[in-house]
Amino acid sequence: MKRIKQGDTVEVIRGNYQGVRGSVHRVLADKDQVIISGVNIIKRHTKPTGRVRTQAGIIEREAPLHISNVALVCPQCSQRSKVAFKVQPSGAKARVCKKCNETIE
Template sequence: MKQVIEKPYKLHVKTGDTVKVIAGNEKGNTGRIISVLTKTNKVVVEGLNMVTKHNKPTAKTPNGGITQKEAPIHASNVMLVEGDQVVRTGKKLNAEGKLQRYSKKTGENI
């Protein structure tokens, strides 16, 4: 049997970026990225796409309970916010030969 090794995706957004959701139930809302899941091509945005989680009683939480937490959103459904407008991003080499993200709208490095 052949073993398939999944390469992590390179995404157009990073942890800490402010993004706007462009599709789905949270369309039009903005938030800051908490974490990036490169293997599944998803991002977790602070305060968006909240789901209800039912917790069983344990020694730590004897009553159990219901908690709200953020669920991942596919990276193609978010766009980077720069200033007050959304921008597409690209990658190009800088003077040192490293890849640098830049705004396709303004041409400036991000």
């Protein structure tokens, strides 16, 4: 189970976008990276190559950030928080905010 899920609000804690909050657009689980809407925008200069039809020009898109460079923002207390895991009576694992001890869905 990952600490960060798609749809979570996270805060960037390292790099150029430090302190910026955004929602997780996609989790690249195999690389431990996340793509956050509006964060870490890179410009790609693309040229049409060969027979493959690619759009030429400058394309802006979000580059993935490593999961260790973002912190989850707790939806209950809206503080940036570490995540603990708790086994619920049903046996399922739940994420818990270490600041306010509320369960995070």
